[in-house]
Amino acid sequence: MTFVSKNAGNTKFKVDMSEGKYRSRRDGLLNILFHASELPNDLFVEMNLSYDYYRKLISDLLRLGLIKRVSQDGMAGYQLTLKGKNLTKTKINYLKYRPCVEEETDRHYTAKRRRRKRNFSYLYALFDRVGITYQVYAKPSIQDVDVNGDKIYFYTALEFKRMIGIEATPFKGSKLLGFLIGRGKIVSVYMTDYSMPVFGKHEQWIPEYVQRYFSVPLTTAIMICFYDIAAIHLFTQIIESNSYDKKSVNTAGYKNFYILQSDDSFLSHLTDLYIDHTDTERRLIERYRIDTSDKDANHRTRFLFGTGFIDDDPVLICAGNVNAVKLKYFVLNAGKTSRLSYILCRYRDLSVLQKVTEGYPVKVLTISLFDD
Numbered sequence: 001m002t003f004v005s006k007n008a009g010n011t012k013f014k015v016d017m018s019e020g021k022y023r024s025r026r027d028g029l030l031n032i033l034f035h036a037s038e039l040p041n042d043l044f045v046e047m048n049l050s051y052d053y054y055r056k057l058i059s060d061l062l063r064l065g066l067i068k069r070v071s072q073d074g075m076a077g078y079q080l081t082l083k084g085k086n087l088t089k090t091k092i093n094y095l096k097y098r099p100c101v102e103e104e105t106d107r108h109y110t111a112k113r114r115r116r117k118r119n120f121s122y123l124y125a126l127f128d129r130v131g132i133t134y135q136v137y138a139k140p141s142i143q144d145v146d147v148n149g150d151k152i153y154f155y156t157a158l159e160f161k162r163m164i165g166i167e168a169t170p171f172k173g174s175k176l177l178g179f180l181i182g183r184g185k186i187v188s189v190y191m192t193d194y195s196m197p198v199f200g201k202h203e204q205w206i207p208e209y210v211q212r213y214f215s216v217p218l219t220t221a222i223m224i225c226f227y228d229i230a231a232i233h234l235f236t237q238i239i240e241s242n243s244y245d246k247k248s249v250n251t252a253g254y255k256n257f258y259i260l261q262s263d264d265s266f267l268s269h270l271t272d273l274y275i276d277h278t279d280t281e282r283r284l285i286e287r288y289r290i291d292t293s294d295k296d297a298n299h300r301t302r303f304l305f306g307t308g309f310i311d312d313d314p315v316l317i318c319a320g321n322v323n324a325v326k327l328k329y330f331v332l333n334a335g336k337t338s339r340l341s342y343i344l345c346r347y348r349d350l351s352v353l354q355k356v357t358e359g360y361p362v363k364v365l366t367i368s369l370f371d372d
Helices: 025-036 051-063 092-103 111-130 157-171 201-214 228-240 265-272 278-287 324-337 347-356
Strands: 067-070 077-080 153-156 178-182 185-191 220-225 256-261 308-310 313-318 341-345 362-366
Touching: 025 051, 025 077, 025 092, 025 111, 051 067, 051 077, 111 153, 111 185, 111 265, 153 157, 157 178, 157 201, 185 201, 220 228, 228 256, 228 324, 228 347, 256 265, 256 324, 278 313, 313 324, 324 341, 324 347, 341 347, 347 362
Parallel strands: 185 220, 220 256, 313 341, 341 362
Antiparallel strands: 067 077, 153 178, 178 185, 308 313
16 A cells, blocks of 8 residues: 655654554544544644645545534534444444444533543544554553553553553543553653643552552653744753742653653654663763762762762763653752752753753753764
């Protein structure tokens, strides 16, 4: 099957592992719709399609009576009709989506629920592009998944809640979309358009329940956004938030909190989640002669907010993804002490970090151990 690729003017994405995954682009679109329950008008961008071709696919599905247009709550999108849902009963190629349709018991969605479903559409389009399995028919049940297996699977928060039953009540209303499970890790997944959500205290209970059922600590979360400017705004919000204000922006108690953009850099960031960068940090410490002790030249105790010091100036090494938790306290310390501080990062993260640290005595440098 030959797919219609993005037009020449749409150069946002080069990475696209979804081609050849479905019988046609229309089937790929229906796959997302069965799993997410709504298609946004602008999903063509995340699917690596031209606007005209996306409109043609939508028109074909409307003409066949498989979808309907919805436009309430100031959001335009598309949902399955009864005929579309019945494909899972009448067409053998769509029987595998039957569990998705059975889950949909509500006919009417609030604006909040619609936004959440649309976020799942964006997320699944991204996962198709980078090769993460989320389809109900292609992954083991969450009860049977091997956390230490070689494959990475995505499970929704709802799948986890159904597994633990009534015990999920304490974190009802969580902003969590789901988890990436595999390669020895469980990673919480969130998504936003521009602003950081305010996480309530119930968000911090999720790691406790995950560890109870999987016997694996949950220390890492990713927040997915769409553009550079969004990533800059999210990092800035986290840095400038008041940790003592319970209603302020926070990182929900995660030890590692990463902000990832849904462009071509996502695959690189995703790969970094599963790489041990200890050896890279060691080589950088040796190359730049970074002092990692908590004593200065006069044997006075000093606070270590980053990785160490170069000639008594603080330095933070970001050999992999930029951890917003560490970045916050490093940047705030630089501002408080008015001491020149250094961040060593990969080239892909340079422009974002330079914008985030504007106004602070922080110099961002790229490290040369990578081929970005």
